[in-house]
Amino acid sequence: MKALTRTKSQIQKARGLIEELENSPDLKSFRDNWDRFLTQLERCYSHSLSELSKSPKFNGWNVRGHVEQKRKKDPLLSYMVNARGAADHTVAEITEHVKGGLDVFILPKDDSGVTRIDHMSFDGEGNVSIKCNKPLAIQRYPDFVELLPVVNRGRKYEVPNMHLGRDLSQLDPVDLATLALDYYEDYIKKAESHFVK
Incomplete structure (x- = not known):
């Protein structure tokens, strides 16, 4: 064959x-x-x-x-x-x-206090700006x-x-x-x- x-x-x-x-x-x-x-x-x-x-x-x-x-x-x-x-x-x-999205994590992860977000805005290109009383980690994920x-x-x-x-x-x-x-x-x-x- x-x-x-x-x-x-x-x-x-x-x-x-x-x-x-x-x-x-x-x-x-x-x-x-x-x-x-x-x-x-x-x-x-x-x-x-x-x-x-x-x-x-x-x-x-x-x-x-x-x-x-x-x-x-x-x-x-x-x-x-x-x-x-x-x-x-x-x-x-x-x-x-x-649709993709955005995950926002408060740092440190074991912090149990109140978190206040004073301002959050998005521009037309998918960027985010956040004013907060604590450090944040932001993770974006695209559409799929x-x-x-x-x-x-x-x-x-x-x-x-x-x-x-x-x-x-x-x-x-x-x-x-x-x-x-x-x-x-x-x-x-x-x-x-x-x-x-």
């Missing part, structure tokens, strides 16, 4: 889309790139099936069944498959724009895109919080995209080592 050149080309395109996600200039671009990534990720898998099915040994290969089970049962992989389905076949939103639960073929898929036993609760969409693509890339490497001679 020949090397899986078409599948590996699709993997590289998906890697490029992850870079585009990371470098999206605005939230609309991020959402568009997310949709494109989901489609490309599924294309990686479908191309692998197309190329690997040329081998008579493919149907009996135990890794194939393992991957198909993971695509149904693993929260991350299942979400990616079904988010792509929801994006392509419904009008439902699969991402949400979340959050994944939403999706409904595909009448079934709801929650935003994944696990992948192969790993906690994903602190990861953003780019991290999730990278983990999902890494899984498929590892699958392709196993397939090549097994089938390509």
Whole structure:
């Protein structure tokens, strides 16, 4: 069997889309790139099936069944498959724009006295000015895109919080995209080592 050149080309395109996600200039671009990534990720898998099915040994290969089970049962992989389905076949939103904000911390943290803010103002560029009777620490966080639960073929898929036993609760969409693509890339490497001679 020949090397899986078409599948590996699709993997590289998906890697490029992850870079585009990371470098999206605005939230609309991020959402568009997310949709494109989901489609490309599924294309990686479908191309692998197309190329690997040329081998008579493919149907009996135990890794194939393992991957198909993971695509149904693993929260991350299942979400990616079904988010792509929801994006392509419904009008439902699969991402949400979340406004950034500002956290203000009174220093020192163990101070239990009264804190009085005499004045707080914001300029048009997102800067804040605060006049207060105590020292403050200010932490700004930008707007971001959050994944939403999706409904595909009448079934709801929650935003994944696990992948192969790993906690994903602190990861953003780019991290999730990278983990999902890494899984498929590892699958392709196993397939090549097994089938390509």
